[in-house]
Amino acid sequence: MGSSTTVPPLAEIPENPARPAFNPAWLVVICTLFAAAAQVLLKFGALHPLPPVHLSDSASLTPFLSALLSDWPLLFGYSLHACNAMLLILALRHGHLSLLYPLYALSYVWVDLLSLHYFGEHMNIWRGAGIALIIGGVAMLGKASAE
Amino acid sequence: MSQTPLSSIILVLVASFIGSFGAVFLKLGAAHLSRGIRGLFNWQLIAGIGLFLGSSVPFIIALKHGELSVLYPMVSLSYVWAMLWSRMLFGEPITKQKVGALVLILGGILCIGVGGR
Numbered sequence: 001m002g003s004s005t006t007v008p009p010l011a012e013i014p015e016n017p018a019r020p021a022f023n024p025a026w027l028v029v030i031c032t033l034f035a036a037a038a039q040v041l042l043k044f045g046a047l048h049p050l051p052p053v054h055l056s057d058s059a060s061l062t063p064f065l066s067a068l069l070s071d072w073p074l075l076f077g078y079s080l081h082a083c084n085a086m087l088l089i090l091a092l093r094h095g096h097l098s099l100l101y102p103l104y105a106l107s108y109v110w111v112d113l114l115s116l117h118y119f120g121e122h123m124n125i126w127r128g129a130g131i132a133l134i135i136g137g138v139a140m141l142g143k144a145s146a147e
Numbered sequence: 148m149s150q151t152p153l154s155s156i157i158l159v160l161v162a163s164f165i166g167s168f169g170a171v172f173l174k175l176g177a178a179h180l181s182r183g184i185r186g187l188f189n190w191q192l193i194a195g196i197g198l199f200l201g202s203s204v205p206f207i208i209a210l211k212h213g214e215l216s217v218l219y220p221m222v223s224l225s226y227v228w229a230m231l232w233s234r235m236l237f238g239e240p241i242t243k244q245k246v247g248a249l250v251l252i253l254g255g256i257l258c259i260g261v262g263g264r
Binding site (some may be wrong): 039040042043045046047074078108111112114115116119121123124125126127128129130131132133134135136137138140141143144145 | 245254261
């Protein structure tokens, strides 16, 4: 391990190089926070006004593209998604699917909480039950895929 | 009062369909990764990433008018599509447990759809 200085202080330095320097379960929990933040950014980005683009009129493309490139929540959201995907791949290489899949479903909980906070969306019994069912389904899928 | 229009829900379900093909192409592309860094530039992997990006377009349009807490969980329909494509293209069996998962996910999407309107 030549790069032990870059290992987070809380992580154990592995005795066995085959063992990862991080717990994949915690990495997945961090990924769910990233994923939820990315969703919130995409929603903020979606609210950003974009001029219409007409396929027959190529001049309408310039204002559209410049508005798109100034939509920083959208671009930030996409970048966060890309980073998240790479972290997730890293976690999935080392961890057990039956644990990591259900953990990833935590992102539904974070997205709900953040939507309530940032966009004034509300919860009701149907939505709560739906989220619980989906988390159960994703958990079951992880278990089924690991066998 | 209706918070999330049906059109937004349909757009997200379309996005989940497109995105599930992204996963299929990533799986096909991943087979080339053993060839090292040059393996990254195979058309299946690029098509997979392209499909994921493409699927985000209807999702963003849906988000403009719909609620995030309703639309985001509905993307989980892509798990159901992926199960079908895995069976058809890679011969992965659909076990009883997977059917159970499918029922729970579909039930959850239905509940959220009911609660979101």
